[in-house]
Amino acid sequence: QVSEALKSIARNQHIKSYIQQSNELYPLLLKAAKRFITGESRIDGIKIANELISKGYFISLEYIWENTTDLKECIKAKDQFLGLIEKMGSLSMNQTVSLDLSHIGLSVNPGTASSHLLELAQKAYQHGITLMISMEESAKTDDILDVYKKTSKHYPNVGITIQANLHRSSHDIQELIHYPGKIRMVKGAYQESSDIAMSRSKELNNRYLDFIEQLIEVNHPTSIATHDEILIQEMRQRQYLTHNAEIEMLYGIRPDLLKDLRGKGYNCKVYLTYGQEWFLYLCHRIAEYPENLYIAVANMIDP
Ligand code: FAD
Known part of the structure; x- marks a missing residue:
C-alpha cells in the first residue's frame, strides 16, 4: 500500500x-x-555507460518516459530512441538499448508499437545493437509478446523480458525459447492478483531457478536480472552462469555485488537510465x- x-x-x-x-x-x-x-540527457547516459564499459561491464541504456496514449508523444519517444541508437552506433558502442513498448505506442494501439519497434530494430541491427523489451502489467502481456514475436522473426537482435512471478510464464517460456532473441528473466515488479502471479517467496525463487535452468540447458541467450545475492550464489553453484548468460542489475543497486561478480569473470551488465522523468523512476x-x-x-x- x-x-x-x-x-x-x-x-x-x-x-x-x-x-x-x-x-x-x-x-x-x-x-x-x-x-x-545517470542524469536528464542522453549525454549523461552515454558518459556513464562509457565509464562502466571501460571497467569491463556491459551496459543497457534506457530513455525513461511516461506511459503515453498520445501518438505525437509516442513518436517523440521513438525518435529519442532512434537518436540514442545512432549515437551509440557512431561511438561503436555495440551494447543494449532497453525500452517499454507502452512508451512507443502500445497504449495507442499495438500496431503503432509494432511499426515503431520495427524501425528501431532495423536501425539497431545496422549498428550491432541489441534492443530489449521490458515487460509491463499483466494486462499488456499478450500484446507485448505478440509485438515481440512479429519483430523477432525479422530481427534476432530484439529480446524480451519475462516475469517469473506470472503463472503463465512457464507456458510462455516454452514458446519463446524457439525465438532467437535474448530472454531477460526478472521476478516481476508489478502488483498482480494471486490468480495471475505469485508473491515473493521461496516458491518464486525456485521457479526463477527452474526457468533459468530451462534456458541454460538449450544455451539460449539469457539475462539473469536480479539483485538477489542468495539466488545468484545458488546459480553459480549450479554452473548456470555460462558464457551465454549475463547477470544484469539496475544502476546504483548492489554495485558491490556486481563488481565482485565481474572480478570473478562473469558477464555483468548494468541497466542505466536517463531522462526527465527521473522523479517517477526514483519513487519506483x-x-x-x-x-x-x-x-x-x-x-x-x-x-
Ligand atoms: P527481490 O526478491 O526483490 O530482492 C532480493 C534481494 O535483492 C533483497 O533482499 C535485496 O537484498 C536485494 N534488492 C532487491 N531489490 C533491491 C533494490 N531496489 N535496492 C536494493 N537492494 C535490492 N520488472 C518487471 O516487471 N518488468 C521488467 O521489464 C523489468 N526489467 C528489469 C530489468 C533489470 C535489469 C532488473 C535488474 C530488474 C527489472 N525488473 C523488471 C524488476 C524486477 O522484476 C524486480 O522487481 C527487481 O529486480 C527486484 O527483484 P530481485 O530479483 O532483485 O529480488
Whole structure:
C-alpha cells in the first residue's frame, strides 16, 4: 500500500510541477536521484555507460518516459530512441538499448508499437545493437509478446523480458525459447492478483531457478536480472552462469555485488537510465525497496 501511495505521489501532476518550479527542491531531488539514474540527457547516459564499459561491464541504456496514449508523444519517444541508437552506433558502442513498448505506442494501439519497434530494430541491427523489451502489467502481456514475436522473426537482435512471478510464464517460456532473441528473466515488479502471479517467496525463487535452468540447458541467450545475492550464489553453484548468460542489475543497486561478480569473470551488465522523468523512476526504486530512501538521502547530502 505504501509503495502504491508513493507511485501515485510520483504521478501527481501538481507535485511534479511544484518540484520542477522549485529552485531549491529540484536540484536537491535530482542529486538524490543520481544514485539511480545517470542524469536528464542522453549525454549523461552515454558518459556513464562509457565509464562502466571501460571497467569491463556491459551496459543497457534506457530513455525513461511516461506511459503515453498520445501518438505525437509516442513518436517523440521513438525518435529519442532512434537518436540514442545512432549515437551509440557512431561511438561503436555495440551494447543494449532497453525500452517499454507502452512508451512507443502500445497504449495507442499495438500496431503503432509494432511499426515503431520495427524501425528501431532495423536501425539497431545496422549498428550491432541489441534492443530489449521490458515487460509491463499483466494486462499488456499478450500484446507485448505478440509485438515481440512479429519483430523477432525479422530481427534476432530484439529480446524480451519475462516475469517469473506470472503463472503463465512457464507456458510462455516454452514458446519463446524457439525465438532467437535474448530472454531477460526478472521476478516481476508489478502488483498482480494471486490468480495471475505469485508473491515473493521461496516458491518464486525456485521457479526463477527452474526457468533459468530451462534456458541454460538449450544455451539460449539469457539475462539473469536480479539483485538477489542468495539466488545468484545458488546459480553459480549450479554452473548456470555460462558464457551465454549475463547477470544484469539496475544502476546504483548492489554495485558491490556486481563488481565482485565481474572480478570473478562473469558477464555483468548494468541497466542505466536517463531522462526527465527521473522523479517517477526514483519513487519506483524507493517503493520497491524502502531502504533506498536512505541511500538517496545520503547522495543528496554528499558534498
Ligand atoms: P527481490 O526478491 O526483490 O530482492 C532480493 C534481494 O535483492 C533483497 O533482499 C535485496 O537484498 C536485494 N534488492 C532487491 N531489490 C533491491 C533494490 N531496489 N535496492 C536494493 N537492494 C535490492 N520488472 C518487471 O516487471 N518488468 C521488467 O521489464 C523489468 N526489467 C528489469 C530489468 C533489470 C535489469 C532488473 C535488474 C530488474 C527489472 N525488473 C523488471 C524488476 C524486477 O522484476 C524486480 O522487481 C527487481 O529486480 C527486484 O527483484 P530481485 O530479483 O532483485 O529480488
